[in-house]
Amino acid sequence: MNAEVRSIRTAAETALSEIFASAFAGLPGDSAVAERRRTAFDAFKAAGLPSRRVEDWKYTDLRALMRDAKPIAGAPDGVMIAAARGALAPYAAIDATRVTFVNGRFVEELSDLATAEGVSVTLLKDALVNGAGVEALSDGVSPAGNVAVALNAAFVADGVVVSVAPGVTASRPIHVANVQAGSEHAAYGRVVARVGEGGNVLLIESHIGDAGAHQTNSVIMLDVADGARAELVKIQDESLDTLHLATLAVRLGAKAELKTFALAAGARAARQQIYVSFTGDGSTAEIRGAGFAGASRHLDTTLVVDHDAVGCSSREHFKTALDGEARSVFQGKIVVKPGAQKTDGKMMAQALLLSEGAEADAKPELEIFADDVVCGHGATVGALDDELLFYLKSRGIPQKEAEALMVQAFVGEVIETIEHEGLREVVTDRALAWLTART
Amino acid sequence: MPAVQETVARVREIDVDQYKYGFVTDIESDRAEKGLSEDTVRFISAKKGEPEWMLEWRLDAYRRWRTMVEPNWARVDYPPIAYDELYYYSAPKSTPGPKTLDEVDPELLRTYEKLGIPLREQEILAGVEQRRVAVDAVFDSVSVATTFKKELAQAGVIFCPISEAIREHPELVKKYLGSVVPTSDNFFATLNSAVFSDGSFVYVPKGVRCPMELSTYFRINEQNTGQFERTLIIADEGSFVSYLEGCTAPMRDENQLHAAVVELVAHDDAEIKYSTVQNWYPGDAEGKGGIYNFVTKRGDCRGKNSKISWTQVETGSAITWKYPSCILRGDGSRGEFYSIAISNGRQQVDSGTKMIHLGKNTTSKIISKGISAGRSQNTYRGLVSAHRKATNARNFTNCDSLLIGDECGAHTVPYLEAKTSTAVFEHEATTSKISDDQKFYCLQRGLSEEEAVALIVNGFVKDVLQQLPMEFAVEAQKLISISLEGSVG
């Protein structure tokens, strides 16, 4: 981090300080948690909102994207809950342990906390007061001083704690649904999940927004023990006026398996940070994502895969389709630490530009300190293949439809890797809806 | 296979004090006072007999430099450079401008002989089929001899020390100097603008295909001396020039600073091919001594359908900080960057290129081969950007890294920025080590391990080697061997 010494604060920074000062006393947690929150907020204050002069935020100038700080949301009223119920309809067919938050507040009537033996799903606010809070607010994987992570630790009031006992395969997926309803507010959420040795779970996190101009910030901390497997599907479908910051921090033990997919369909500006740390030998990770954006929306995927163990493999593949004046950012880094021999890492980022004004920036990095490795990355930026488009049109398919077919095929490649059929349908439908709205 | 052994020397033995070009030439020299001040700048300018406008240009750069901070974004690590402890000007004493080679200090000529530089024209002819190379040799900061001047002049090509160009061709220098790398560009380029003492100047007039390769050899000899050469090459409409640059320096315990600036301008339909074999002293195995090579090289494809191609073979220097770039301004212009960067011992390389697409239908290609060994760090850093109006910009990038040993690092930091939907960028990068099986196969055929490594490395870098002009292969002697392949069939 470039810790610039700055005396002038932006309006958003000043507002955040005021909100923190007034909310602090009311935030759940014991004294250790309070201390943790204060440290986190101090870290934010010291750095401020990062501008493009901070290398990690070069293409996503948070200071410019976040002009003000929204107030923390109050408890949702009946109308909001009814709206949330409607918003959750696409997920109704997916049988899952469901924990629903509306405006950051747990809503029991939209939730189903029943779990199978060996799986526990509880609320974060209880953990914050029973001594497990500090641990739940410190992931230990994301880079120190990351502003999105620090703000979440300072403000988060509730979330979900998931625990899968060793050797247990969770029979139902666990779905954490975050719904925003209202005009404008800030909401923070956090999922703290641990999969015990040999355990197996599918986590779903969805973000659904109405028309409001919200600021959402979510963190998922995922600890996958030796021999365990975790699959995570995230669907970000915030309102088109929302600023969405999200962080996924995963620690993988030995012979563990991670599979993640992130869909970025909404938000005015969204940054998805993914930090995966291999700490045990012989593990694998598949990290994928798809995104689409029109208008002047901004989608950022920032990814660091840290190989600090022997014989691990990682595959990263992200695809984004851009229309209007939209802009995508991909910053991906594979790090191979000294001694992390037999690492096999491959990363691919692809952006499809559908309109004259669309923009794509990519920075795929390799940082390698061990020799017995096979690592590679690729990046492509380009428009739809004219010849193929012509071929489709010559068969009588109108331009927009032909484009839609090709975009579908483009993002389809990563969407198809979602194993849960119902979820794959939800994601596919969302992609189709975006394509239909284009035409 | 002497060529192979030579490459082995590059890959494996750079760090064992066997730097073969590390002799010191014993020549009295004429140095400026230690340190940098306006007086130093005035001293250099006066020594070169420069006109007032040039002095003002330098002073302006100097004043600006005093306000600048050294960049720190590259992945290189070195103690602070004491800019006020350096000498900024050193000339071999016997030369206020030798007129012919016969007037050049014989000791100097012997130095160049030791370097394998065919300064004498007849030597050039030996071994190279009918093609000749004009050489400008820069010793510490001063150009000591330029060959083939007369013949080039007949073709209308100007090839001379830049100090001479400032005196003889002020209109060209005024028009182009600083037009690609402005005096305010970056810390090292600005420093160069203030204190550069010599370098080469090339002007190829309209429609002229330069009749021979042009070449400059740079050598740093003096202790505690910075070398700041400045090269300016202008290819006028429809012309072509191929320019070669070679560098060596003696072994010194102290680090020596080299901050050069190279500016290329290609007008409509012109082409410039610029090749470098950089073999500055890399320091010893423990990282003591060696050249700090902070170089700004930039080409401006100013005219339509112009082309600039950079080829570099970087094997020397303790630190290499260098990003030969192309500004693709003219519609239909093309930029190329071919690079081999080999690091060993404690060397640190942070090098790459920038391809800035501004004009319509511009294309660029980047092929980078990095080889890290010992405890070195080797970083490729590159930018490809297409601006809004750069419709149909095309880039292909291939960056491969090879690791030899488990104490080194290989890093790839590419930036891709597409601001137009008509741009097509393709980037691929790989990092791997030499496969044990390949190596064993070579050993089983009787090659020593070093020969095996060298052979495989040669194969790895082949795509870039092929870009070097034939003459360079000869001049850089055993570094490259393509003779056998050429003789088949």
Added chain:
Amino acid sequence: MLSIKNLHASIEDKPILRGLDLEVKPGEVHAIMGPNGSGKSTLSYVLAGKDDYEVTEGSATLDGQDLFALAADERAAAGLFLAFQYPLEIPGVATMTFLKAAVNAQRRARGEGDLPTPQFMKLVREKADGLGISTDMLKRGLNVGFSGGEKKRNEILQMALLEPKLCVLDETDSGLDIDALKVVSEGVNALRAQNRAFVVITHYQRLLDHITPDVVHVMAKGRIVRTGGPELAHELEARGYADYVGEAAA
């Protein structure tokens, strides 16, 4: 010429060769046959000096010279040649370049000077023609894009150029059709000489129809379990290896 006594070797502490004895005299062709996993390829790698193969006991000498005291390239210079089952590809290194590097490296090891290029070229053309290796193939990257047959012919070409004392052929017949097999066998037969010996490792008898062995050994579980004349190969072809697997295990 080749004398192997009580050879034990392992990979990653897993014993593969368990007390193998073999004596090969100049001019002889020995075939080593055996089921998969019997250690045939390991034997070739151990003799050639591949890393990861650890000799735990026993000795191997070539003309009295202790092979295990030599590095892999020194063994090659001493006259040991291994024709690989899967020849490696080295992109960017022309086959011709590789051949010259190998020939001259071995010449230098023997204290001879490099072969002048024109002489070398002539030699390569001569040998290559006999094996149906085109000039175009010689210009291409070593084994890159070669078919299975081309790779094997390239191995024989190297053998012909390097003129080794002892040639070890590791499953040279694998992946070859009958025509390629013939070309390769003819190449090998042309190299048979009074002062040269061959160890032909193969799973099937069909290669031995073309390269007639003087002695046939059956290998199982890391040892030679039976030795006989050419007729033994036919017997194996008819009856399979089942007997020997049991015998060695006992």
